[in-house]
């Protein structure tokens with residue numbers, strides 16, 4: 001894995017790689033494109049340098065290993081591609097293939113949970129939507145059908161309402177679809193019901209240990225059958241809890257009870273529990289709570305002897321969970337591994353919400369280090385709030401850490417991720433998202449000014465779109481409005497390509513962006529920053545975007 005020196009670009013100078021999370025280069029440049037409306041003199045200046053130093057690349061669909069070009073990009077696949085320099089069939093695609101070929105139902109993970117089918121209960125914990133970022137309904141249906149076919153007699157669904165990868169308010173439709181399928185299974189001899197639930201941002205799906213309380217609420221509802229809110233059916237639960245000021249993402253935990261007041265879906269010894277999300281970050285914590293004998297992140301009170309499996313194995317270093325229905329993508333020989341094996345020093349930093357993105361996802365879904373002596377990972381604690389309340393987030397702190405790392409002269413590459421455009425974009429709050437983009441741009445200026453001062457080189461990019469479109473649109477791309485004429489917010493990512501800008505005084509004059517890779521995607525960026533660091537990109541990676 002030896003990296004060869006670049007013939008033109010020198011080594012040993014500060015190299016900055018900056019990810020503006022959720023900053024798309026959208027064709028639609030109207031009042032609802034927060035990246036466009038925001039005052040962004042830094043990004044404008046980069047764009048004004050023209051195509052030798054600024055372009056966009058694809059960040060969605062097949063370019064990042066997703067099943068179709070209708071799939072929007074997301075942080076997992078985006079950072080996987082940015083870190084690895086390869087297009088890898090991702091979780092969503094692998095689950096599709098496994099269902100299509102039927103290997104899911106013959107593989108070891110299925111054989112592990114199957115003994116529970118005849119006389120115990122199969123519990124499925126799932127993000128209930130078709131977002132394709134963490135889960136998809138057709139895949140959940142595939143799992144349920146397979147279980148019923150293999151003799152499952154009792155099934156309980158623990159549903160996490162979305163409103164983040166799909167529009168807010170759609171939770172009722174997804175539940176109606178699920179309920180119809182559950183009724184069909186019940187008629188066919190499998191007693192199938194919703195057991196518990198809650199919004200994805202209030203129960204179960206915390207990430208990077210930002211708020212274990214979320215996971216505890218999920219554990220209590222799904223496993224113990226305990227929550228403040230109880231109902232005798234799920235439709236009433238959602239209708240009651242989703243009030244005017246509560247979005248699908250934030251529906252509180254609820255439990256479904258029978259007429260006697262007992263939970264219908266508490267987990268008992270011998271039951272099987274499957275987490276049907278394929279994406280790792282937001283189910284690592286619940287997986288630890290369901291799998292680890294020794295666990296002290298909260299008091300589980302009761303820890304039933306269950307057969308737990310994930311849709312995939314979520315953490316390759318921790319081998320978590322031990323049992324899984326579909327083998328995860330093998331993301332090997334990433335840039336991080338190359339750097340470690342070549343003695344190059346990496347600094348990576350973000351705030352909690354994106355910390356694992358620039359470390360874990362970047363390194364091919366590995367939570368550890370390739371070489372701890374060469375890698376410094378800094379996490380700035382995120383606020384726990386809805387981020388439109390604090391759209392500046394921790395961008396200043398990330399900037400300070402990135403500057404310090406560059407000034408120290410200790411690192412061959414300094415990598416930072418700004419969470420603002422994405423995390424605030426997910427709230428659907430246009431004004432706050434504009435503020436988020438402006439903050440990001442101002443912080444980027446500070447980093448680029450320092451690169452200038454230090455004679456370094458930079459690469460600025462993003463992992464997928466989000467802030468670049470804040471409203472739902474008709475086929476003709478017109479903004480959709482509600483009955484009162486208010487724009488319907490778009491809380492999800494977009495299909496937009498993302499910017500790539502290079503520059504800095506350390507860049508030799510002959511180096512510029514190639515003009516012959518119109519279909520380039522995020523995976524082409526890896527070879528690009530390896531070049532900027534003064535090395536030739538390995539042949540196994542997608543071609544670099546620069547010529548010299």
Ligand SMILES: O=C(O)[C@@H](CO)OP(=O)(O)O
Pocket residue numbers: 022073074075076133134164165282422
């Ligand atoms: O918040 C998340 O989990 C996803 C959206 O589902 O966003 P991102 O891919 O940017 O992390």
Ligand SMILES: [Mn+2]
Pocket residue numbers: 021022074075076078422463464
């Ligand atoms: Mn992202």
Ligand SMILES: [Mn+2]
Pocket residue numbers: 022075422423426466493
């Ligand atoms: Mn996002």
